Amino acid sequence: MSEAAASAQTLEDRYGRGTQRRFDRRFAWIIAGVLLLAGLGVLLFSGWQSGSQVEYRDIGAPHKGGSTVTVRFEVTAPPGARVACAVEALSPSFATVGWKVVELPVSQERTRRFSEELATTYAATAGQVKECWVLDAA
The missing domain is CATH 2.60.40 (Immunoglobulin-like)
Structure with missing residues (x-):
């Protein structure tokens, strides 16, 4: 293994690239959850309003x-x-x-x-x- 490849491997071991991907996945799941809750809220409240409309x-x-x-x-x-x-x-x-x-x-x-x-x-x-x-x- 060359010295540059060993240096790159040492940096990955020290700081890790996998944690950055997990952060991106967590962020995506949080956004998806917030959007799902917002959609459910719109459906719930629009259903309440239709009961009082003429x-x-x-x-x-x-x-x-x-x-x-x-x-x-x-x-x-x-x-x-x-x-x-x-x-x-x-x-x-x-x-x-x-x-x-x-x-x-x-x-x-x-x-x-x-x-x-x-x-x-x-x-x-x-x-x-x-x-x-x-x-x-x-």
């Missing part, structure tokens, strides 16, 4: 009158929550021609159906729920 959907075609439109919709909300919805009437060009915020009665039922009549400024061909939300407790 869902809504339009049901059936709106009943059209001369200057009014009746919008039928279904709302799913936490029982006992105060909920409001923005309902709108649309023209053939999808312009808003009637709009109103409706405060829904409090109920212990989770899913309920509603029918709301809107006055319009122009002939409406469609009606829809724009958005629903839980009102703050008074």
Whole structure:
């Protein structure tokens, strides 16, 4: 063995290269564990939030009158929550021609159906729920 090779072997024996690889593996395992815990936390907390959200959907075609439109919709909300919805009437060009915020009665039922009549400024061909939300407790 040459003197350079013996010197390199002595340095490896003294300081060791294997410990550096173990450090890299430990660091990688720590990072993987932190990412796994963060992912589980996101799943857990997003599941809690979905229980308190309001869902809504339009049901059936709106009943059209001369200057009014009746919008039928279904709302799913936490029982006992105060909920409001923005309902709108649309023209053939999808312009808003009637709009109103409706405060829904409090109920212990989770899913309920509603029918709301809107006055319009122009002939409406469609009606829809724009958005629903839980009102703050008074």
